Amino acid sequence: MKASRFFKSFKFAVQGIGFALKREQNMRLHILAALIVLAAGVWTGLSKSEWLIILLVIGGMLALEMMNSAIERVVDLASPAIHPLAKEAKDIAAGAVLVFAAASAIIGLLIFIPKWL
């Protein structure tokens, strides 16, 4: 890939992050939660491997939330009218976010709770 094309794609990807931050309240809540977890990590003192897990979980959560927002937009574009498949697509995408959020919460508790006891 030519360098100029790579930088163009990078610019669009950054724009995408901007759209998500501007238009999605859930995304802003996830960012707030991520900042709280990062602050708790600094305050608690985590090992390198614990930081790797926390960063992976935070990055995965934000990326999945953005994929959910993208799916919502594609569904709204493809099916502005009510359709059972549109509902399934949106609800499955929202379910994926919920699954990852639940796993993230459990991982966070497993890492932090023993250090606080």
Ligand SMILES: Nc1ncnc2c1ncn2[C@@H]1O[C@H](COP(=O)(O)OP(=O)(O)OP(=O)(O)O)[C@@H](O)[C@H]1O
């Ligand atoms: N075109 C559609 N056909 C059928 N059901 C739909 C359609 N669009 C949304 N729904 C369903 O209606 C409910 C609310 O959807 P809505 O898009 O308002 O919120 P959302 O998907 O949670 O997104 P947002 O983040 O914008 O609130 C969900 O269960 C969704 O699956």
